[in-house]
Amino acid sequence: MLPEAKLDVLLARHAALEAELLGQVNSETYVRLTRELSELTPVVDAVKAYRSVVTELADLDAMIADAATEPDMRAMAESERPQLEARRTELEQTIRVALLPKDAMDERSVMLEIRAGTGGDEASLFAGDLFRMYERFAALQGWKVEVVSASDGTMGGYKEIVADVQGRGAFAKLKFESGVHRVQRVPDTEASGRIHTSAATVAVLPEVKDVDVDIKDTDLRIETMRAQGAGGQHVNKTESAIRITHIPTGIVVMMQDSRSQHKNRASAMNILRARIYDAEQQRIDAERSADRRGQVGSGDRSERIRTYNFPQGRVTDHRINLTLYKLPQVIAGEALGELVEALTTEHQAAQLAAQGGV
Known part of the structure; x- marks a missing residue:
């Protein structure tokens, strides 16, 4: 049975929002109320x-x-009764899912980090493929992607790339992408046609504001230096690169992509906040659930979550045992949504089971 008292509260809040919007409210309040109303209406x-x-x-x-x-x-x-019974069951499930507690970060934008793992040049190429997949998927959602820093691979792709993905609900849709992604394919450089296996690690960190993480100035060691690598004469003259160390956690962020030391510092602090928040959330979740590694979205960076097999044209997500024989569409970002939806549904099912319904 559904919790009727909770449903009454929802109906009352919806009616109150509609009444408030009929009155005089400033633009900021109007945006906040209409957003809440649009979320409640379904x-x-x-x-x-x-x-x-x-x-x-x-x-x-x-x-x-x-x-x-x-x-x-x-x-x-x-x-007529069986049809109505089926409709009631369907609506009950819809409402139960809607009443599940929301992740406070679900609506946030994200910091997307992709690093080449085992596999040398092929791993860097795969990291590039993954970045383009997420970039295209983001475009389909109407999100904006901005590269914050990148280290190019010697044969193409990236040894490491960090991007800011700006869009409402980005974390909700991308949070289950964290982990090790494995690729099996024949590299262009392989004359004998042997299949190589390589990997890349993806980390999806929610956009973190100052109020979410308390970072004391005394906990930071900030160093400036000359940027290394490509960049022309400028990088040899100006100490625009920034390295920030968070002493309590040992987390280090280096940023040199901008010629402006101020911009590099701001970018480094954004990444640092996200990493500190993520590390703390992983610690809390690990304490809360000893069997967390078996759950969807554990966030364990060492966990192999998905395999992209090019010879067979398939993508397999190991957490939910789902295989799609549409690898080109997934890599193009077009069918990634099917995996995202399946992972979200599985996560909701696990939440419902843990609550015994609602």
């Missing part, structure tokens, strides 16, 4: 439909139980 519609179906079922049951009901009418009521 579940409120489901609640109203659910209660309507429950009423219809009660009326049918009364008609069926009434001895005065004519046989034809009783037969019609009995034939």
Whole structure:
């Protein structure tokens, strides 16, 4: 059974928002209220439909139980009942999922980090493929992707790339991508046609604000230096590169992509905040659940989560045992949404099971 008192609270809040929006509110409040209203409306519609179906079922049951009901009418009521029962079950599930506790970071933008792992040049090429996959997927969602720093591979791709993915709900859709991604394919440089296996590590960190992580100035060691690598004469004259060490955790961030020391420092602090928050969340979650490694979205960076097999044209997500024979579409970012939706559904199912329903 659904928690009727909780449903009443939802309906009351929805009505209050509609009433408040009819009054005079400033633009900032208007945006906040309309956003909350748009999030509540689908579940409120489901609640109203659910209660309507429950009423219809009660009326049918009364008609069926009434001895005065004519046989034809009783037969019609009995034939309608299974369809209404199915509709009630469907609406119950929709409402249960909507009532699950939301991750506080789900609506945030993300910092996407991809690093080549085992496999040498092929791993760097694969890291490049993964970045383009996420870049195209982001474009389909209407998000904006901005590269924060990148270290190119010797044959192409990236040894490491960090990008800022700006868009509402980016973390909700990308958070299950963290982990080791493995590729099996024949490299262009392989004359004998042997299949090579290489890997890249993906980390998806929610955008973290100052209020989310308390970083004391005394906990930071900030060093400036001349940028290394390509960049022309400028990099040899100006100490624009920044290295920030968070002493309590030992987390180090180096940033040299911009000619501006101020921009490099701001970018480094954004990444540092995200990494500190992520490390703390992993520590908390690990303490909370000893069997967390078996759950979708454990965030364990050493966990192999997905294999991209080019000779067979398949992508397999090992956490939910899902295989799609549409590797080109996934790598193009077009079918990545199918994996995202499957992972989200599995995660919601696990939450529902842990709660015993709602």
